[in-house]
Amino acid sequence: MTDSEQNLAVLPKKKLHVMNLIWLLVFIVGLVISTNETHTNLSALFANFDQFGDIFVQMLHPDWSYLGSVIPLLLETIKMAVLGTIIGSVLAFVYSLLIARNIVKNKIVTSVLRFIMNIIRTIPDLLLGAIFVAIVGIGPVAGILALSIFTFGVVVKLFYEAIETIDPGPIEALTAVGANKLQIIMFAVLPQVMTYFISYCLYAFEINVRASTVLGYIGAGGIGLYLQQTLQVFDYGKTGTIIIVIILVVVLIDYVSSKSREALMD
């Protein structure tokens, strides 16, 4: 065997990365700790699996006579999602213009406003719902307010990034002819970002429809209320009806909105 043939016969050795081993170790330790902490025991699941399966089977036999009382609350859910999206998006629109660094040059203002936005973004929608139920009482208004704040967080983040990546040419052109801030925003910024804004609003609407279906569980209006009632009295046939209706609506709205988003972006 010549030298080069020998080289070909032996594959290059894989390098052992110490860091990978450490990561693996950290990961396994994390797994053990969290299993202990949460007392997760798969045997308990399998021991009671027939009960779990039982619920499932009952849900698969939906009680269609219940549909009549589900529809009004379903419409309320969609109304909540629409209003929450609109209010949140309008707030987000103004706020995004205030924190985009290519429009507002004052670094202190933008930094403070961004910090506030980042804090708002961290609060999950259901927690917002729970808080608003405490503030304005049980009902759809709490849900709308929660969804508004939540939408605000989603849209601001996406929209201000879109504003910051626009072409600076038109802004410079308008500045050169002596336009004021409002005119610059109207004629240079908005035409470039409006389609993005509408697309993000639609995206937020999709999320909101999902979120609004469960908000009722904590008293913030919509179909979630029936979810809670039927689960409490173990009427899983009715729960099944509600869930099937929710899934249908969510899938339908997702489809329509993602199609319109695609059409918008062309």
Add this chain to the structure above:
Amino acid sequence: MNTSIKKLPAKPVDYKKRIKYSVLTILTIALIIWSCTGIDFGGIKATAGQIAGAIFAGIFHPDWSYVYNGSGEDLVSELWQTICIAFLGTFISAIISLPFAFWAAHTKHKHWYVSRSGKIVLAVIRSFPEIVLALMFIKAVGPGSAAGVLALGFHSVGMLAKLFSEEIENLDDGPNEAVAAAGGSKFNITMFATLPDLLPALISNTLYRFDVSIRSASVLGLVGAGGIGYPLIIALQYRQWNRVGIILLGIIVMVVVIDWISGAIRKKLI
């Protein structure tokens, strides 16, 4: 003087576009008006402002004694439990997601209906509300964090497997062909070409899902599936605004820190 320079040419009018936009605008406005009907805005409690003020006061004067008192029911232990729920739930869902992802990825099948059916199954799993899953698991394993772990583990599959399958679809065919050319079996191809190529994307998506799960885990407690949500809803019901304040602060700090860490790791991965 030649005036034609001062006048701009008239904008061309695209009637088709104009009609399309006006119809869409009218539809949108109609939708908004319809949404406003039937919703009772007058029902806001007179005490709303006062309570909102109390919550804000609570956030700025949090109940520091609750942070740690060694009882195992303080903020730190509950947050720790929330993180553990999210960690284990994400891990379980990452494992379940893999076969689903291969099912839903269209590049792996000859027949279109195989991957399409996989995608539909994932969409249904995604739209099954997390809270309902949590309540079902509470029935099965009793109230507590185990129910939260299982609910998260199953719910996340819908989103995670979708992301995974998109990664599989975007994969370069080269390495697969190389292993096949060297005489590798189907198992060899998956083990030595597909999975190593996929791994960074899988880890990155799982980390992203972990971020989302942290938020979910802090919510599942509202229905009794363990974690920080439970003490929060109790504090809200008993109007202990100082405690609500400190719990909210705790959740915000936890989410920000975890977002930051996982973002740093993801940046390193890609």
